[in-house]
Amino acid sequence: MDVPPRLWDVKNGRATGKSVEAMQINLAVDKIRVEVNRRYQELMQSDGYVTAAKLRDAYLGIGVKQETLLKLFEQHNVEYRKKVGFSREIATWKKYCCVCKRVREFLAHTYHREDIPLKELNLTFINDFEYFLRTEKKCRTNTVWGYMIVLKHIVAIARNDGRLPFNPFSGYINSPESVDRGYLSQEEIKAVMNYKTANKAHARIRDLFVFSIFTGLAYADVKGLTTDNLQTMFDGNLWIITRRKKTNTESRIRLLDIPKRIIEKYADQRLDNHVFYMPCNCHCNDILREIGKQCGIKNKLTFHLARHTFATTITLSQGMPIETVSRLLGHTNIKTTQIYAKITNEKISRDMSALTERLGDKYRLAE
Template identity: 25%
Template sequence: MRSLPIITPHYQQLEKQYEQWLKTLGYSKSTITNYPSCIRELFHYLEHLSAGRHGGGITTLQAITADHITAFFLHRKTRKNHRYGGGVSSSHINNGRLALHKFVRFLKVTGQHTIEIDLGPVSVKNNPRVILTKAEIRMLYEATYHHHRQGHGAMGQRDRAILAIFYGCGLRSNEGVQLDVSDILTDKHLVYVHKGKANKERYVPIATTNMQDIKEYLQYGRKWFLNDHSKSHTDHHALFLSTKRIRIRQGGLFCRVRRMAQEAGIGKPVGLHTFRHSIATHLLQNGMDIEQIARFLGHSTLESTQIYTHIVNELQQ
């Protein structure tokens, strides 16, 4: 919702200050982008309130009430998803709640007037994790060979490299998107993650078969994406390129992964993080120690990894 205009100077200033505060605290790039965007949507909504139950347009923090906030989230819950069509997902609603709670925290620590909210506790995760079986992973790999597309196999080579990074290495979506070619240490069979959660760096091992897929993409497929298919600027450093010769974004990868699942005949709602959940579950099923899995995934505590023991137990029932 970056394109939504806000006309109140103080609102404009608050959005910029909030974004800078998140940067200073070292939040991820997606959080730094999405949280201020949620607040911009709130400000835009408040400015355009019609006279009635909630009064006219609201242009000061002091005038914002808990009723305004409740009405905004009701509006957000029922509005159309402008990008993908249909309704707005529960995770999108929940991210807005998280953004607002964090914004109130920002107002408090910076000594500004706070706003009253009454949204109850925020649930960070409210959807069950989607786990692919090992057979479904094989179906995805097979589909990259069987579906002939433009680029003389370049698309299939990129698809297999995507699987190698997000399933084989278990990277988070933002970690994989931000990878450069130089982060693939082919001689050591490692991928260097230097922009992980909370800006933590780590090295992740790459299995031989996964490394072969990545090398094939680097040697052949990626060169096709570097060709002049458009007048866009070329990103020579990015590992994953779009057909516009620029670093592919998370949204683009998400759509590509969904398409891969459709081509493989998988009916589950597959996303980039599905691969991370799946590899963690499969490693645990194969008997890998939970502490090793935690290091592999880049978890700072074992609590984040313990969830996969519950998933495995549920799958065995």
Template identity: 35%
Template sequence: TFMQTAHNCKNNGAVNLLCCLKNFILYAIRNEWLEKNPFRYYKMKVDRTNVKVPLTKEELDTLIHKPLPNDRLARIRDVFSFCCLTGLAFTDVDHLRKEHITTDEDGTQWIHKPREKTSVLSRIPLLPHPIALLRKYERDETCRTRGKLLPVPSNAKMNAYLKEIATLCNIPKNLTTHCARHTFATLAIEYGMPIDIIAKILGHTNTNMTRRYAKISEANISREMKKIGEMLSA
């Protein structure tokens, strides 16, 4: 209640903070700094109606190709779509440098970058659109001055501008920087990419973490149901 009133946290944000506190309490108990667990009988409930909703392929296509009224929003759109097509988190695209881009013997360009959060290596083959975006900003003065490959603003500014973009594109979803990572994982699942491959791209150490990102869409459900129908009718 304190976090929701004094700090304007939503339910899920408050739950996330309490989970961090709970983990520290458990650590304190293991080290015998505390005798009792104050969280023992306290249940925290995540509001499942307010979780991050990824973009569909159609919504992502609209966002990528929509003419925008100014360069400010176009640059934000480019960074967001780059994340959607690579699975990079905001802090990782912000720290993306030339040394993280490599080319293999087949001519495929890759991102090989340790995640800022966990230091686990992400290995991402680049699709044509992300490659085009990197080329677009090769000679951008702001990027060159800051030693970055893309014009990444602060997280707060990007989230604010993404709301403008969502309105212009008629996308009825709360777009945030982290929504891009969920979008990549969900679309990869939808197109049949194995979960362990997605985990390598996202830099996850196990597939349980990846499953939290990937949402099962109606397209997946329909495709699998059709397989059962074909099997039963055979």
């Protein structure tokens, strides 16, 4: 910017007079002062000190590399994909990609930008993203909560390696809602087991669902089940000894007759040491929903519903202690088991009948 010497006030650092030229010069000076101050604050936050040379370079953009959110997100996803099949799951990678896509859509919609520097992230950005998810994407509370956990993980990467000196999530509050996933009653279990179809693929999915109902194994654990996991134990019975795919916690399950018969039914169809051939979870759930409709079941059938049914109808409602149910499910905390296992009205009635018998006529009310 060129300033005529006759207009410049050295003492005040501004142009003198009220001419149009002087006013334009002072406006430009004010903008420079604001930008220099912003760069100064950024350097203090990131480095803790400022020199004249550093401030000059920052203002001029010399040697300044802007770390951006989406670039970091995409780098993370590329590295994560390389680990899939070894120490990471494809489903988790897909979730990271989905959240990255939502952040990109949010930036375009709300900020009209293709990316954003990490150092511009703040609580307002976080709250704006949540608002976008709820209003534009119609996401429910638990979906928003899951997305925020992913974004918080990406932000934590930047914080841990020094690229982000502050926590934009500081002050942000969000909690998941408690969701009753439901379970199948005894009558509904029987309806599924009695469901007949000429389609062998659909019959297989029905059988695998029933297998999960009577073992409590999640989809990933049934899919990963191998013949090595089937062991005859000290009591002479066949057990499943495995580690849960999700948490790597050990699960020991003595097999009931129904799951044993299902294992035997498909023994000659094994392609390798896996006990069952499992279609993808999405396909299984599509077929299960159709089976549920034909059986007149109000609950939407999903493979994971079987695990809740095992905890509630098959075990806890039959008098099995919740501590044992917890071990069968591979939980490390009984509070987690309580999310799965519900007390049914039938169990309450049986327990009250037993209590009535135990009390007998021990207590009498005076007439």
